[in-house]
Amino acid sequence: MTSLKRILLGEQGLVVIFAVAFVIVSLTVPNFLSERNMLGLLQSVVTIGIIACTMMFCLASRDFDLSVGSTVAFSGMVAVMASNASGSILLGLLAAALCGGVVGTINGVVIARFRINALITTLATMQIVRGFALIASDGRAVGINDPGFYQLALSRFLGIPTPIWVMGLFFIVFGFVLNRTVFGKNTLAIGGNPEASRLAGVDVARMRIWIFALQGIVCAVAGVLLASRITSGQPNAATGLELSVISACVLGGVSLAGGRAAMTGVIVGVLIMGIAENVMNLLNIQAFYQYVVRGLILLLAVLLDNLRSVAGRQRA
Amino acid sequence: MQDFLEFRSISKGYPGVQALSDVSFDVRKGAVHGLMGENGAGKSTLIRVLSGDQSADEGEIRINGEVQHYRSVRDAFHAGVIVIHQELQLVPELTVAENLWLGHFPGKGGVIDRRKLSGVVSEKLAEIGIDVDPTAKVASLSIGERQMVEIAKAVMLDARVIALDEPTSSLSSRESEILFALIDRLRANGTVILYVSHRLDEIFRLCDSLTVLRDGKLAAHHPEISKVTRDQIISEMVGREIANIWGWRGRSFGAERLRVENIAGPKLKVPLSFSVRRGEIVGFFGLIGAGRSEMARLVYGADTRSQGSVSVDGATVPADSPPKSIRAGIVLCPEDRKFDGIVQGRSIEENMTISSRRHFSPLGIINPKKESELADKFIAKLRVRTPSRHQDIVNLSGGNQQKVILGRWLSEEGVKVLIIDEPTRGIDVGAKSEIYEILYGLAEQGMAIVVISSELPEVMGIADRIIVMCEGRLAADLPRAEFDERLILAAALPDIKNSEDLPLSQVQ
Numbered sequence: 005m006t007s008l009k010r011i012l013l014g015e016q017g018l019v020v021i022f023a024v025a026f027v028i029v030s031l032t033v034p035n036f037l038s039e040r041n042m043l044g045l046l047q048s049v050v051t052i053g054i055i056a057c058t059m060m061f062c063l064a065s066r067d068f069d070l071s072v073g074s075t076v077a078f079s080g081m082v083a084v085m086a087s088n089a090s091g092s093i094l095l096g097l098l099a100a101a102l103c104g105g106v107v108g109t110i111n112g113v114v115i116a117r118f119r120i121n122a123l124i125t126t127l128a129t130m131q132i133v134r135g136f137a138l139i140a141s142d143g144r145a146v147g148i149n150d151p152g153f154y155q156l157a158l159s160r161f162l163g164i165p166t167p168i169w170v171m172g173l174f175f176i177v178f179g180f181v182l183n184r185t186v187f188g189k190n191t192l193a194i195g196g197n198p199e200a201s202r203l204a205g206v207d208v209a210r211m212r213i214w215i216f217a218l219q220g221i222v223c224a225v226a227g228v229l230l231a232s233r234i235t236s237g238q239p240n241a242a243t244g245l246e247l248s249v250i251s252a253c254v255l256g257g258v259s260l261a262g263g264r265a266a267m268t269g270v271i272v273g274v275l276i277m278g279i280a281e282n283v284m285n286l287l288n289i290q291a292f293y294q295y296v297v298r299g300l301i302l303l304l305a306v307l308l309d310n311l312r313s314v315a316g317r318q319r320a
Numbered sequence: 321m322q323d324f325l326e327f328r329s330i331s332k333g334y335p336g337v338q339a340l341s342d343v344s345f346d347v348r349k350g351a352v353h354g355l356m357g358e359n360g361a362g363k364s365t366l367i368r369v370l371s372g373d374q375s376a377d378e379g380e381i382r383i384n385g386e387v388q389h390y391r392s393v394r395d396a397f398h399a400g401v402i403v404i405h406q407e408l409q410l411v412p413e414l415t416v417a418e419n420l421w422l423g424h425f426p427g428k429g430g431v432i433d434r435r436k437l438s439g440v441v442s443e444k445l446a447e448i449g450i451d452v453d454p455t456a457k458v459a460s461l462s463i464g465e466r467q468m469v470e471i472a473k474a475v476m477l478d479a480r481v482i483a484l485d486e487p488t489s490s491l492s493s494r495e496s497e498i499l500f501a502l503i504d505r506l507r508a509n510g511t512v513i514l515y516v517s518h519r520l521d522e523i524f525r526l527c528d529s530l531t532v533l534r535d536g537k538l539a540a541h542h543p544e545i546s547k548v549t550r551d552q553i554i555s556e557m558v559g560r561e562i563a564n565i566w567g568w569r570g571r572s573f574g575a576e577r578l579r580v581e582n583i584a585g586p587k588l589k590v591p592l593s594f595s596v597r598r599g600e601i602v603g604f605f606g607l608i609g610a611g612r613s614e615m616a617r618l619v620y621g622a623d624t625r626s627q628g629s630v631s632v633d634g635a636t637v638p639a640d641s642p643p644k645s646i647r648a649g650i651v652l653c654p655e656d657r658k659f660d661g662i663v664q665g666r667s668i669e670e671n672m673t674i675s676s677r678r679h680f681s682p683l684g685i686i687n688p689k690k691e692s693e694l695a696d697k698f699i700a701k702l703r704v705r706t707p708s709r710h711q712d713i714v715n716l717s718g719g720n721q722q723k724v725i726l727g728r729w730l731s732e733e734g735v736k737v738l739i740i741d742e743p744t745r746g747i748d749v750g751a752k753s754e755i756y757e758i759l760y761g762l763a764e765q766g767m768a769i770v771v772i773s774s775e776l777p778e779v780m781g782i783a784d785r786i787i788v789m790c791e792g793r794l795a796a797d798l799p800r801a802e803f804d805e806r807l808i809l810a811a812a813l814p815d816i817k818n819s820e821d822l823p824l825s826q827v828q
Contacts, residue, residue, distance in 0.1 A: 184685055184686055184688070185681070185684045185685050185686060186677055186678055186681045186684045186685075186686060187684055189670055189674070189677065189686065190674075192666060192670070193663045193666060193670065193674055196663035196664050196665045196666045197659070197662065197663045197664055199659060199660050200654075200659070200660050200661055200662060200663050201663060201674065202622070202642060203620075203622055203642055203652060203654055203660050203661070204642075204663075204674045204675050204728060205642050205643045205645075205646040205674070205675040206643070206674065206675075207641075207643050263663070263664070263665040263666065264665060
């Protein structure tokens with residue numbers, strides 16, 4: 005009993021739970037382990053997975069970002085409209101990245117320089133940016149003219165769709181940034197104690213702005229891939245995405261109080277969200293129930309995290 | 321008189337550390353009992369066990385002959401044991417009276433009886449002689465007054481045992497005197513007081529009996545404090561004789577290193593100017609609120625300056641930016657280690673290299689080998705007591721945390737001016753000497769050092785020159801040859817006329 009408890013509450017507890025759940029699901033749910041379903045599953049978590057990379061930094065530095073869903077829709081829309089207008093996909097991509105980056109920078113400046121609460125600021129920009137997406141498209145989906153644009157999501161490398169490669173690349177890059185760079189360590193330090201970090205010479209305001217700007221650009225990448233996959237710019241795309249991304253991060257052990265984050269945890273968090281949804285689809289569970297299940301998973305994850313930190317404190 | 325509070329063979333271990341082993345001692349009814357020991361000696365653990373926050377592995381606590389089996393702070397509360405921590409536990413936005421009633425408001429059906437709320441509190445406060453307005457918000461009170469309110473709360477809850485953990489660490493001398501008078505009255509009422517402090521003067525002033533802990537074991541128990549001497553207690557604490565904990569030695573000074581001209585800020589209205597030479601240690605002394613820390617924060621750029629300039633070796637330092645100050649060679653070890661110094665939840669290594677890591681991180685990518693070498697080097701050099709550099713910094717004692725903060729700056733390149741605010745607050749005697757030794761070493765290498773301290777013996781013991789501050793002004797500037805306790809205190813006291821009732825010798 006105690007050894008089981010130690011495993012579950014230890015550093016790798018979530019990974020163990022994930023592995024066990026994975027095995028059980030593989031054995032009991034038909035078609036789950038098929039190559040087709042596995043790729044489908046990974047495809048379905050690409051948007052969440054990509055954005056979770058930067059959301060992890062945002063949460064680890066004690067910030068919060070609700071505007072990611074709107075930014076994904078808006079930048080996807082911008083990419084489609086700009087490439088339609090200019091005839092150049094590259095220009096479309098750059099325009100999307102620019103828009104995402106601007107939204108993120110504005111978030112960062114308002115939060116870090118004007119010291120407005122991150123929750124309120126991004127709640128505001130979430131609505132403003134969604135409004136922009138709707139205004140720009142007059143509320144309708146905008147179709148893609150150049151079939152080359154589809155290839156961003158449809159093309160495959162070694163049999164695996166490009167978006168999955170992109171997500172994998174992001175996991176590696178941001179895992180490295182978190183653990184091995186000054187940027188990552190400073191992010192964790194700010195989350196641990198912002199004032200002490202400031203007095204230790206970390207430019208806290210600039211770091212926070214950078215984190216939000218990066219988040220915006222990463223949202224643009226996700227937005228472009230999403231637009232390509234659904235073959236159009238949709239002003240209503242990715243609604244509620246912010247909550248899924250934050251859920252995945254919290255599931256992965258990122259502390260909302262800041263100062264604690266791990267890339268492996270976030271990857272597992274993303275996969276748990278994806279598997280839950282995938283399995284419910286395979287079992288033909290009605291979409292309405294899926295909300296309840298997702299909420300329950302999040303609640304359980306937070307309770308587990310709480311138990312883990314209590315256990316950690318007793319150990320210390 | 322009979323023994324009221326008894327500790328019987330208390331042991332408590334954490335993985336890797338035996339915090340307490342077989343500690344037994346008794347405290348008489350109505351006694352103020354001192355508890356001393358170096359940091360890490362087990363005082364905090366003992367207080368935690370007493371408060372019900374942690375349970376002992378072995379042993380028992382008896383109050384009035386009854387064995388206590390409490391398992392939580394709440395149980396201890398009901399048994400009449402209340403611990404007042406260094407960090408006070410009041411709700412700032414509620415009034416004094418509301419804080420005192422919190423948890424059991426008087427009234428019917430959830431509607432609070434306002435008259436009873438402040439009436440009873442007024443009576444109680446008057447009874448124990450605390451002069452605080454019950455309708456004032458706690459946020460508007462000074463730290464000293466808040467502490468009084470905490471004690472009043474304990475009295476209202478009919479506490480039989482009150483433990484005070486370093487109560488005077490953030491009080492001015494006057495506030496301390498008021499606290500001592502209150503403790504005297506509680507003693508007369510028969511309350512047992514367990515008094516944890518590093519300050520020997522206070523222990524002798526207040527306590528009837530004393531226990532000294534060392535390395536989790538009972539080092540000495542003195543039922544009568546009148547039968548021990550200071551030197552004896554110090555040697556019991558450290559297990560060795562410390563002849564002179566200051567260890568000051570003469571040094572020659574070089575050219576002017578730090579020059580501060582007419583700086584002022586929102587909390588420091590009167591412009592200040594001073595300078596420090598290479599190799600010089602300048603002590604800033606003053607009462608709480610004299611503006612010393614505000615001065616330090618302005619020089620370092622932690623707060624926004626309204627005027628003035630700072631230069632190092634003749635070069636002007638950009639204002640209002642700690643990163644720029646660091647690059648110009650000015651660093652600050654802040655007063656409040658917990659809130660402004662350490663990054664909780666991160667390792668010793670990360671805390672130490674937070675600023676210096678940019679030097680071995682081409683393109684922002686940290687070289688982990690260099691980082692760990694640097695951390696290990698300063699852990700060894702500063703003698704930080706820890707099993708590994710990966711240890712979370714919150715697990716270290718205050719003295720070791722301070723060494724890590726010092727390591728943060730020693731591992732930087734080109735530090736020319738070190739400002740250290742309250743270098744040894746809450747730090748034990750042994751670690752104090754080590755920190756002083758580090759400061760002397762840095763001064764000998766030509767660093768200009770500013771030491772801010774509320775402890776006059778410390779400033780007089782280690783500084784080459786003392787600048788006294790009083791109400792935001794520079795009140796005196798004395799070279800070591802002219803150090804005089806009475807002179808310095810007289811300069812530090814805001815209005816000498818108002819303090820006639822308080823003989824100088826009693827302050828500090």
